[in-house]
Amino acid sequence: MKMSQMFTKTSKNNPADEVSKNAQLLIRAGFVHKEMAGVYDFLPLGKNVLDKIVQIIREEMNKIGGVEMSLTALQNPETWQATNRWDDEVMDVWFKTKLSNGREFGLAPTHEEPITKLMRNFISSYKDLPSYPYQFQTKFRAELRSKSGLMRGREFLMKDLYSFSKDKEQHDEFYEEISKAYLRIFDRLGLGGYTFKTFASGGSFAKFSHEFQTISPVGEDTIYVSHEKGIAINQEVYNDEVLAELGVKKEDLVEEKAVEVGNIFTLGYKFSEALGLKFIDSDEKEKLVFMGSYGIGPSRVMGLIAEHFADDKGLVWPENIAPAKIYLMQIGEDAKELAEEVYNKLTNQGIEVIYDDRNTGAGQKFADSDLMGIPYRLTISSRAIKQGRFELVTRKNGEIEELTIEDIYNKFMK
Ligand SMILES: Nc1ncnc2c1ncn2[C@@H]1O[C@H](COP(=O)(O)OP(=O)(O)OP(=O)(O)O)[C@@H](O)[C@H]1O
Ligand SMILES: [Mg+2]
Structure with a gap:
């Protein structure tokens, strides 16, 4: 989606x-x-x-x-x-x-x-x-x-x-x-x-x-x-x-x-x-x-x-019934290509992803991902691309992981 x-x-x-x-x-x-x-x-x-x-x-x-x-x-x-x-x-x-x-x-x-x-x-x-x-x-x-x-x-x-x-x-x-x-x-x-x-x-x-x-x-x-x-x-x-x-x-x-x-x-x-x-x-x-x-x-x-x-930020769906497993957001024009690639790869493996490809600010995307209660939020930004590590946040407990793209594929594509 x-x-x-x-x-x-x-x-x-x-x-x-x-x-x-x-x-x-x-x-x-x-x-x-x-x-x-x-x-x-x-x-x-x-x-x-x-x-x-x-x-x-x-x-x-x-x-x-x-x-x-x-x-x-x-x-x-x-x-x-x-x-x-x-x-x-x-x-x-x-x-x-x-x-x-x-x-x-x-x-x-x-x-x-x-x-x-x-x-x-x-x-x-x-x-x-x-x-x-x-x-x-x-x-x-x-x-x-x-x-x-x-x-x-x-x-x-x-x-x-x-x-x-x-x-x-x-x-x-x-x-x-x-x-x-x-x-x-x-x-x-x-x-x-x-x-x-x-x-x-x-x-x-x-x-x-x-x-x-x-x-x-x-x-x-x-x-x-x-x-x-x-x-x-x-x-x-x-x-x-x-x-x-x-x-x-x-x-x-x-x-x-x-x-x-x-x-x-x-x-x-x-x-x-x-x-x-x-x-x-x-x-x-x-x-x-x-x-x-x-x-x-x-x-x-x-x-x-x-x-x-639910918590004060919005919905929190259990993984089995969440509308998607991952909320993928891209920040910055130069992050679009990789975000698109990750979206296609995960989606082709049958993993449901909501890809926030809108031209809106990062704040809006963060807030929407929390409000919608998607279990994981993955951020692809130009800065993260430079560092080679991407932030993955677990919605229910706020846990933050810094992962490589390889780690992310391994985590979700079992
Ligand atoms: N108005 C309603 N809206 C949504 N779900 C309902 C409603 N009424 C019943 N249900 C669901 O349908 C199931 C079976 O209906 P049933 O007729 O046994 O409920 P009920 O005894 O009338 O429920 P209640 O006492 O809450 O009115 C319920 O266990 C409930 O999960
Ligand atoms: Mg009744």
Whole structure:
């Protein structure tokens, strides 16, 4: 990526109408644009980060047997009437719309109903089970409060996977697998030490559901963390009975504010019963499919990471999801040739580089590189060329190395 080709610009000032830190920084650094409260466009740098988060989740879902698809946003009311969730009293986040002739549609806030109905076409025998379709899809929710930037969108991206199993036993096995996959995902996203599998209320078919909660001062949830066991308990189920069941003592738990980055839920027969999703088992009896649903909000995760690692100079992306590994800046006309050469060589090796080839002052380039939060900044200046050593600065800790071009190639081209 060359900065001279990038249409976005950075800004020194926080947008006046934005109160959340993640959105302020992401807007200033040119990663997102605000359409209105809770509705954000992803600009090239932001799209790049979001795609990387999505790719990590995708890899982990595929590893455990997930198969990717994409369902429609526009919804048929009839499908939702089967579970009573078309009713605004039951599901209070609907965006509904209609044709000029009065025919109604909804914009999907989640996809349990349509996926259950759709799977009736494909599941008829125990041999068709289990099945784990998933998608990355835009959800719409009429969230009343939308002051947390990307963390609470009215239009946002969700990874939703649905499990279809022949019985609870088959379901439970997958539930454990995906739970481990979630922990791997949050580890790879750099949130490992801060994200806890959290016991939450379960519904009719399981005592608990599990949320994946990341500790954050701006979190809307309260959780009680057992660092010893690496788990947490949501305030909503925090009581003596649950503590005893999980074998944890009150005095070992730390109360924290946290953001729900994902959750896994045993749905049981709720949707298969309402929508008639059945199969013939090996004993030739007709049975209902046992279901689960598993969400992660990639755009919420992006907002959280932006906010979590930021410092007074701007964003600080973990290497796995940074829009580029290196911010290459050139100072002085006579440094252009070498900078261009280094850019081409690194880029040809598949290393992502943002090359600041603009005719702006060095100060602006330094500030932008810090604001954008690129892990390494490499400066090619005429003075450095004379000395044969180039400054490489690590964004997260400010560490400075003076390296030859050879050293730099060796460091990044493994
Ligand atoms: N308004 C939103 N904006 C961005 N991401 C969201 C939003 N609502 C939910 N998510 C993400 O989608 C995942 C699955 O959605 P789910 O319906 O389970 O969330 P939820 O229980 O409504 O979350 P919350 O309690 O925060 O409203 C959540 O774990 C979260 O990561
Ligand atoms: Mg919600």
